[in-house]
Amino acid sequence: MVIQQKIKRQVLGENIKFQYIFSSSGATRNQLSKGRTSRRPAAARVRVAVRLRPFVEEDSSTSESSCVRGLDSCSLEIANGRNSQETLKYQFDAFYGETSTQQDIYVGFVQPILRHLMNGQNASVLAYGPTGAGKTYTMLGSPEQPGVIPRALKDLLQLTWEEGAEGRPWALAVSMSYLEIYQEKVLDLLAPASGDLVIREDRWGNILIPGLTQKPIASFTDFEQHFLPASRNRTVGATRLNQRSSRSHAVLLVKVEQRERMAPFRQREGKLYLIDLAGSEDNRRTGNQGLRLKESGAINASLFVLGKVVDALNQGLPRVPYRDSKLTRLLQDSLGGSAHSVLIANIAPERRFYLDTVTSLNFASRSKEVINRPFTHKSFQPSSERVKLAQKELMDPPEAKRARSQEELEDGTSSPEPPPSCPKLSPLKQLNTLEPAVQERLLNLDRILDSRGSQGASILSTPRRERTALEKALKEKDSEIQRLKEKYKELEANRLNQRPKELEEENDSPASSGPLPMGTQTVPVTKPLNRVVPFRLIQEQATSQSKTNVLQKDSRKRKPEPLCGQQEEPTEGLRTTLALLQVPPDLLAESRKKILGLLNTGSAKELRRLQRIGEKKAQLIVGWRELHGPFAEVEDLGRVEGISEKQVATFLKANILSFAAECFSALPRRDA
Numbered sequence: 001m002v003i004q005q006k007i008k009r010q011v012l013g014e015n016i017k018f019q020y021i022f023s024s025s026g027a028t029r030n031q032l033s034k035g036r037t038s039r040r041p042a043a044a045r046v047r048v049a050v051r052l053r054p055f056v057e058e059d060s061s062t063s064e065s066s067c068v069r070g071l072d073s074c075s076l077e078i079a080n081g082r083n084s085q086e087t088l089k090y091q092f093d094a095f096y097g098e099t100s101t102q103q104d105i106y107v108g109f110v111q112p113i114l115r116h117l118m119n120g121q122n123a124s125v126l127a128y129g130p131t132g133a134g135k136t137y138t139m140l141g142s143p144e145q146p147g148v149i150p151r152a153l154k155d156l157l158q159l160t161w162e163e164g165a166e167g168r169p170w171a172l173a174v175s176m177s178y179l180e181i182y183q184e185k186v187l188d189l190l191a192p193a194s195g196d197l198v199i200r201e202d203r204w205g206n207i208l209i210p211g212l213t214q215k216p217i218a219s220f221t222d223f224e225q226h227f228l229p230a231s232r233n234r235t236v237g238a239t240r241l242n243q244r245s246s247r248s249h250a251v252l253l254v255k256v257e258q259r260e261r262m263a264p265f266r267q268r269e270g271k272l273y274l275i276d277l278a279g280s281e282d283n284r285r286t287g288n289q290g291l292r293l294k295e296s297g298a299i300n301a302s303l304f305v306l307g308k309v310v311d312a313l314n315q316g317l318p319r320v321p322y323r324d325s326k327l328t329r330l331l332q333d334s335l336g337g338s339a340h341s342v343l344i345a346n347i348a349p350e351r352r353f354y355l356d357t358v359t360s361l362n363f364a365s366r367s368k369e370v371i372n373r374p375f376t377h378k379s380f381q382p383s384s385e386r387v388k389l390a391q392k393e394l395m396d397p398p399e400a401k402r403a404r405s406q407e408e409l410e411d412g413t414s415s416p417e418p419p420p421s422c423p424k425l426s427p428l429k430q431l432n433t434l435e436p437a438v439q440e441r442l443l444n445l446d447r448i449l450d451s452r453g454s455q456g457a458s459i460l461s462t463p464r465r466e467r468t469a470l471e472k473a474l475k476e477k478d479s480e481i482q483r484l485k486e487k488y489k490e491l492e493a494n495r496l497n498q499r500p501k502e503l504e505e506e507n508d509s510p511a512s513s514g515p516l517p518m519g520t521q522t523v524p525v526t527k528p529l530n531r532v533v534p535f536r537l538i539q540e541q542a543t544s545q546s547k548t549n550v551l552q553k554d555s556r557k558r559k560p561e562p563l564c565g566q567q568e569e570p571t572e573g574l575r576t577t578l579a580l581l582q583v584p585p586d587l588l589a590e591s592r593k594k595i596l597g598l599l600n601t602g603s604a605k606e607l608r609r610l611q612r613i614g615e616k617k618a619q620l621i622v623g624w625r626e627l628h629g630p631f632a633e634v635e636d637l638g639r640v641e642g643i644s645e646k647q648v649a650t651f652l653k654a655n656i657l658s659f660a661a662e663c664f665s666a667l668p669r670r671d672a
């Protein structure tokens with residue numbers, strides 16, 4: 001039966017689309033068509049090559065003949081075990097025979113996918129096959145015959161030097177992590193003592209491993225320094241079929257991070273997975289017992305789930321059993337996910353491998369029908385300067401605007417405001433000046449559009465309707481802040497009028513009065529803000545919960561009657577916002593700096609000193625930090641999986657005041 005799968009692919013901006021039609025035998029035909037443009041990211045089929053290793057055992061080549069034969073550069077045939085008169089034929093994207101070299105495989109099949117990393121897309125290379133068929137040889141090789149891993153690293157580093165050279169638009173950084181999945185445990189090969197790690201998925205479907213060691217690598221020597229000792233940590237053991245059989249799946253993760261040097265300061269991240277799978281094992285032939293048998297059970301079970309995942313993807317089933325094994329959970333990005341993937345199926349020529357070889361060829365054949373949808377993983381660089389501006393805007397919008405235009409002038413990024421009648425030219429330019437939270441929302445929209453198939457289009461191509469909705473939301477937010485300020489002024493003015501005289505006198509003398517609860521503070525709104533008053537508020541909130549309770553009780557006694565038309569007491573959230581509004585910007589900035597410092601250096605225990613951070617969040621933060629490096633700004637906390645934007649906002653409200661209070665109490669007092 002012919003299975004038809006149509007993949008439309010836009011080739012480098014030219015409006016040509018290829019339609020591949022697959023049959024169960026793996027044959028493909030290419031047709032040119034004028035189909036409609038898909039809205040989903042362009043499809044990229046998993047590409048599959050088969051590599052036949054030569055006879056390796058002494059005199060086996062003379063005593064045995066190969067059961068596999070190459071037909072051409074893409075196809076091969078193998079004897080049909082059920083009918084000696086027939087052979088089974090397979091076709092793949094490439095076939096590499098016994099005489100093929102490491103260079104042939106690398107240049108022909110792996111090197112071309114590396115360039116996707118430079119575009120912020122993911123790529124993966126998987127070596128699959130029965131035990132002893134040459135997976136480790138293909139991936140790692142030997143000093144004389146280096147395999148895919150060292151070659152890819154050399155090229156990737158070279159590419160990043162070229163792309164990230166001075167004067168080029170992007171700065172690039174490469175880092176590596178290395179892990180193995182051994183008996184369903186994820187072990188960090190760069191930090192073997194760290195124990196079983198958890199695999200998580202962020203809201204964009206990216207697979208993350210919090211706590212996994214990540215080493216920056218600037219040169220191939222750096223890479224070797226980390227990789228070679230870590231490789232020795234990989235679990236290997238002797239079996240009857242392979243003296244150094246890999247007892248685990250090994251995954252080398254190389255991350256390429258890019259930061260745009262000029263506005264709009266985008267950042268992109270591409271991940272390369274280089275995976276040497278453990279081989280499937282027929283335990284009647286491996287002679288495995290005890291531990292080896294247990295290892296083999298785990299290997300076979302995870303490879304069985306891998307087969308189920310591939311089948312589910314091919315059949316378009318609603319549930320793909322990624323979660324049924326650690327291996328498939330980790331490969332979620334690579335199979336049916338967002339990576340450009342290539343699979344190298346290694347097979348052996350010896351007849352005793354016949355059944356394993358047929359099984360591997362069938363798996364490889366099914367894998368080449370899996371469709372991935374790679375997209376660019378991008379965001380905008382968090383800028384502490386932008387946060388400062390957002391704070392200023394909160395205090396005084398006109399001042400912020402002035403400061404912003406000054407900054408833009410200095411940056412050379414200033415663009416004249418379009419006249420009202422003129423259509424807005426560049427939403428990106430505007431994005432640059434927005435608050436981080438709003439930027440994040442725009443980026444979320446951008447990602448959603450990407451995942452729906454805007455094919456890597458930036459926010460520039462965000463549909464007008466959705467852009468307008470976002471801009472409207474932003475305006476509403478601004479007017480909400482303005483409204484809160486007005487409401488506060490109104491409340492304070494009313495209270496001032498209502499306040500009994502003796503209370504005012506009492507309040508005029510700070511020495512005689514204790515700090516007042518927020519709702520009852522008097523701030524002369526027409527004068528410049530008195531620096532002392534808000535800090536009494538802050539100190540009160542930060543240092544003495546019990547005192548606050550007493551004072552709140554006290555305030556209930558003093559609570560003035562609401563005036564006609566006056567609103568109820570401001571809520572806790574409003575009070576915090578109002579208190580924040582009164583904190584001088586330099587102290588706010590100082591307070592944020594301190595929080596950031598703690599987020600970047602604090603242990604899980606220390607992080608728990610922060611308000612709203614419990615044990616689980618503290619661990620998530622530490623894990624994220626290890627994976628991605630330090631936070632550039634406190635808002636980055638929202639990038640941690642499991643911490644929502646709303647939680648970040650509450651976290652900031654709760655902590656900024658108390659840290660500002662600390663900063664304030666550290667200031668030298670004038671009256672001291």
Ligand SMILES: Nc1ncnc2c1ncn2[C@@H]1O[C@H](COP(=O)(O)OP(=O)(O)OP(=O)(O)O)[C@@H](O)[C@H]1O
Binds near residue numbers: 053056130247278
């Ligand atoms: N193309 C090749 N040319 C020469 N020797 C090879 C080739 N492929 C594999 N070998 C040799 O075959 C043996 C088994 O290979 P390798 O260890 O890579 O198998 P494997 O598939 O990784 O096995 P396992 O799953 O048990 O780890 C090794 O001695 C290796 O050097």
